Amino acid sequence: MxxxxxxxxxxxxxxxxxxxxxxxxxxxxxxxxxxxxxxxxxxxxxxxxxxxxFNNPYFEKRKYDAGIMEVGLEYNPKNSIPPGSTAFRVFGYCDSECTQIGLPSKNGRIITLNIDRHYSSHFQEIRFLLKLIKIEQDDTIIHTCIYNTEIRTNVTFGGYSINDEIYFHAKTSIDQIIYENYKSIHWTPITSSILQIFYEEAPIHLSCNGSDGNYLPKYNWQNDYFSQGPKQLDVPLDKAQCK
Structure with missing residues (x-):
């Protein structure tokens, strides 16, 4: 295009x-x-x-060419990254319940990945995988991103802003209190490691949404937080980390 x-x-x-x-x-x-x-x-x-x-070498319309599956974290302060970290890991989940009701019975294959290194809202790069990955119903998908924040002095909040903090509406005093509480934390390797352990072991909230942003029809949105399943922690560090 x-x-x-x-x-x-x-x-x-x-x-x-x-x-x-x-x-x-x-x-x-x-x-x-x-x-x-x-x-x-x-x-x-x-x-x-x-x-x-457009490219369609056939003489009839195709119902679908491809779909996009997004696996990641909700955009909110619950998913924030401390400063001064060399390899802080965050995990995004697509639980088996989601793939069971969200994927077609014929399953599918992951062909490309959208690279989010140094993510910019002005440009997103997509790369083809050397080996196709088959995704089946009941599979659990875990997306791991490793961040290097050694050059940062403040915590990086999860949110929609392109800056290093989430946007707060300043008209209410409680928002100002929350903002100041986040800024007042003295981040050290110990406090960062505690937050890392919390992210790895604490129950997670799962949002199984369709392309319109709403919960899938058969998804039980009243489910409480889920326990995290086993995951491979020895993810090799990429030379170009998220910063």
Whole structure:
């Protein structure tokens, strides 16, 4: 998928066109529509062209090409990372109950992974696996991420913000108290290791959601916290860790 900027005068009429961008029949007025460029500012182009490539070698429609499975942590302060850690591990779970009701009976294979090293909301990289991984109903999936926060001086909160802390609404005094409590913790290797043990052994809350963000129809959302199952802790450290 490509998005083109049309750097033309705002009063210019852009011709309608829906065909190959390399076609000889492409109108001359679209020659100024190029990929790349700066977004924002007074001289930002006001016209955009979206180019989408589809490939279906068959003579009939396919019901599904692929699906996306997300395994990770809820975006909240319960999943936070202390500063000064060389390899702090957090775990995201997809319990067997989720795969039982969420996966089709024919099961599936994991073909690609979305790399989250130095994650940016502006760009996500997807890589193909050298060996396909088969996922079956009743499987439990554990996603481990190892963080290096040696250059950080404050705790990194779980949340939706792109900064190093979760957003708090400052109009209520209780939020300010929670915020100050988090900031007042003196993080040491001992306190960090205690938090690490807590993350590894404490019961977990499971959210088994569909693509619309709601619980799957057959999922018992009234379930309380789950005990963590066995997991492999000797995860090899990647050279490019999450920071």
């Amino acid at each position: 490509k998005l083109f900027h049309c750097d033309v005068d705002p009063d210019m009429q852009i011709p309608a066109y829906n065909d190959r961008c390399t076609s000889e029949e492409k109108p001359m007025g679209l020659t100024s529509c190029l990929t790349g460029g700066i977004i924002g500012g007074p001289k930002t182009p006001q016209f955009l062209v979206l180019e989408v490539h």
